[in-house]
Amino acid sequence: MEICKLIDECPHDIIVGNGYAPILPIFAQRCDPQLKLVHLRRVDRAAAIKSLMRNCELFPAAYGHYSDDPGAHAKRMTAFHFGEVAEDAWRPLPLADKISWYFDKTHSLIHEHSGLFNARVILETERLNDLGARQMLAKLVVGDAQVLPPPTRLNAHVDDSWLPCERRHKMQWLMGRLNAYQTAYDDVYPLEYFADKFVAWTGYQVRRTPQIGPEDYKTPEEVAATLERAEHILEKRLHDVKSLKRVLAQQLPPDPLGEDWRRAVSGGKRLGRKWMMIASRILASL
Numbered sequence: 626m627e628i629c630k631l632i633d634e635c636p637h638d639i640i641v642g643n644g645y646a647p648i649l650p651i652f653a654q655r656c657d658p659q660l661k662l663v664h665l666r667r668v669d670r671a672a673a674i675k676s677l678m679r680n681c682e683l684f685p686a687a688y689g690h691y692s693d694d695p696g697a698h699a700k701r702m703t704a705f706h707f708g709e710v711a712e713d714a715w716r717p718l719p720l721a722d723k724i725s726w727y728f729d730k731t732h733s734l735i736h737e738h739s740g741l742f743n744a745r746v747i748l749e750t751e752r753l754n755d756l757g758a759r760q761m762l763a764k765l766v767v768g769d770a771q772v773l774p775p776p777t778r779l780n781a782h783v784d785d786s787w788l789p790c791e792r793r794h795k796m797q798w799l800m801g802r803l804n805a806y807q808t809a810y811d812d813v814y815p816l817e818y819f820a821d822k823f824v825a826w827t828g829y830q831v832r833r834t835p836q837i838g839p840e841d842y843k844t845p846e847e848v849a850a851t852l853e854r855a856e857h858i859l860e861k862r863l864h865d866v867k868s869l870k871r872v873l874a875q876q877l878p879p880d881p882l883g884e885d886w887r888r889a890v891s892g893g894k895r896l897g898r899k900w901m902m903i904a905s906r907i908l909a910s911l
Contacts, residue, residue, distance in 0.1 A: 628648060628651060629651065629655055632651060632652060632655045632656065633655060643731045644701065644702075646702075646730075646731045646732075646734040646735050646738075647702055647734055649662070649734065649735065649738035649739075649741065649742075650738055650741060653738070653741035653742060658743055659743070659744065660742060660744075661742065661744040661745065661765055661766070662735075662739060662742040662744070662745040662746075663745070663746055663748060663762070663765070664732075664735045664736070664739060664745065664746070664747045664748070665748050665749075665750060665753075666732055666747065666748070666749060666750065667749070667750040667751065668749050668750070668751050668752075669751065670728065673728055673750075674721065674724050674725050674728055677724045677727070677728065678720055678721060678724050679784075680782050681720065681724065682786075683782065683784060683785070683786055684782065685697045686698060686699060687699045687701075688701060689701055690702075690703045690715075690723075691703075691720065691723050691724065691727070692720075701727065702727070702730070703715055703723070703726075703727075704726050704730075707730075744765060746761050746762070746765050748761070748762065753777070754776040754777070754778070754806065756773075759773045759774055759776070760773065762774060775806075775807065776806045776807075777804050777806055777807070778804060778805040778806040779801070779802060779803065779804060779805070780800065780801065780803070780805065782797070782801065783796055783797055783800045783801055785797060791840050794837075794838070794841075795826075795837075795841060798826075799822055799826075802818075803815075803818060804818075823855065827848065827851060827852065827855075829841075830842060830843050830848050831848055
């Protein structure tokens, strides 16, 4: 059976998706007993259904049997697959009724099959950032509740309906992994995130890799112009950062051991590694 082959040869440590709910028994049968199940459920059912309906409108290709869009090629389970209704009776149902069935059936199946897994937890979407939820997840994944994952808020599906179809893939790729929680608390994080994304995307263009489609490929001359512009912007902003550091240095208290001695310690030119460590501890204690 093809699904068994896909599971046996799966190269990933983690897979995510509600589409796995009906085949959880096959996972339990084919995989190591240490396979762990995380059941993530949104408590606010009405909000979850509304969100899924919106997602169906934005990404109809992923909602076969639900969306009327001719491009809806990824098929999802339906009530007629379980013999609950006839296929002819399913098709004219309002989208809200279909999505409501899908939400309830998915979680019903996960609950039904969860006993097949020795290690399992149930988490609520609304409380994922709570300390207890993160401790539970850490205990499940690495066996230590003290190794906490940071609070995270991602918008995996960005509303890009205002964009032309050919630009939506890039917007989804660019914004889908942005951690809004970290953006709110870490001033440097957005700089690091978008710089990483720029380097990755431009690398795809240079190598013409399958991560992007032909519509996103650029000529070598166009990529060269992009990199030239990026280099100019980064150099200018680096100059600004260094200027801010100089301004801030005037506001900091003077070094009690003297600037020359501190520079020698930080540069490591006059002191061995052992004494560098000692000097660092001394400075930290002042």
